[in-house]
Amino acid sequence: MSRLILNRRRLLGLGAAGAGSLVLAGCDQFDFLGARNDPVRNFLERANQLTYSAQRALVGEQALAKEFSESEIRQGQRPNGSTDPRNIELYRDLEASGFAAYKLRIIGLVETPKEYSLAELQNMPARTQITRHDCVEGWSCIAKWTGVPLSRLLDEAKVQPTAKFVVYHCYDQMGGGLSAPEAYYTSSDLIDAFHPQTIAAFGLNGAALPVANGAPVRIRIERALGYKQPKYVHTIELVDSFAKFGMGQGGYWEDHGYDWYGGI
Structure with a gap:
């Protein structure tokens, strides 16, 4: 039963994301996805919240995504989304120096x-995992x-209770x-951020x-779809709301109609 519910959860996530892509493509029949007060969109957002809560209850906070053996790696990791931010001067300069001047800020x-x-x-204790990326x-x-x-990293920064x-x-x-052009961003809850994978x-x-594939650093949230990576x-x-970012939905694609959670 739980497998059936989780497969349905994935289908809902893919459906919402696919509809969001139709908005970006200019399909008028899906204009409601871009309207924040549209009753149909509000219904879908409530459904997303329901499935998010259901998956948290069914799977548990620390349940691991499936990991694979090296023999199951059949090809190089297929790039997705943006693949070359060299039009941004700061990034281009960092890449030219081998990312020696790169800083990840918390x-x-x-x-x-x-x-x-x-x-x-690179000198910190690392984790290696073989997982499946679902786009x-x-x-x-x-x-x-x-x-x-x-x-x-979050423990070292000491996340505040708020x-x-x-x-x-x-x-x-x-x-x-x-x-x-809009700066790309996305988000997660603290459960996914602190997840061991x-x-x-x-x-x-x-x-x-x-x-x-995202050099020098890409966040992997293994229990989520590709646009959440x-x-x-x-x-x-670390924030207490998304109000000050973009359209307030928690991410670039989320601002354009995708499901915020994006869980698998």
Whole structure:
């Protein structure tokens, strides 16, 4: 029964994300997804909250995503979303120096804001996991990820009791064309942030993380869909609400109609 419910949860997540992509493509029949007070959109958001609560109750906070053997890695990790933020001068300069000047910042509702170089992250105790990346476009890919458990970094920063969410700020931008480019960001709750498989990944399949896959650091939240795995992350911010970010929905794609939770 639990497998049936969880499969249904994944279907709902994929459906909401797919409808969101139709909004971006200009399909008029899905305009309600972009209207914050539309009753149909409000109904879908309530359904998302229900499935989020149901999955938390059924799966548990610390349940692990399935891990695989190296023999099950069939190909390189397929890039998704933005694959080259070199149009951003700061990122281009960092890449040119081999990310020697890169800093990952932990800010917001923490007692001790932190800043880590890539070398410092690489010298911390790391976790390696072979997991499956599931994209809303319908494909999946098994890969080996290496990085620092995010819980370690958050523990060092000492998260304040008022914090409810973690916002991940990235170097890449989305949009363009008729709309101005928007800085990419997404978010998670503290449960996913402190999950043992959530890592600040700097390695992929035994090598340094490539630019197309999010170098120098990508957050892996293994119990979530691909758009919740932010690339090119430079700042992790602890907050009590999303009100001051974008359209207040917790992420770039979330602002454009995708489900906030994005859980699998």
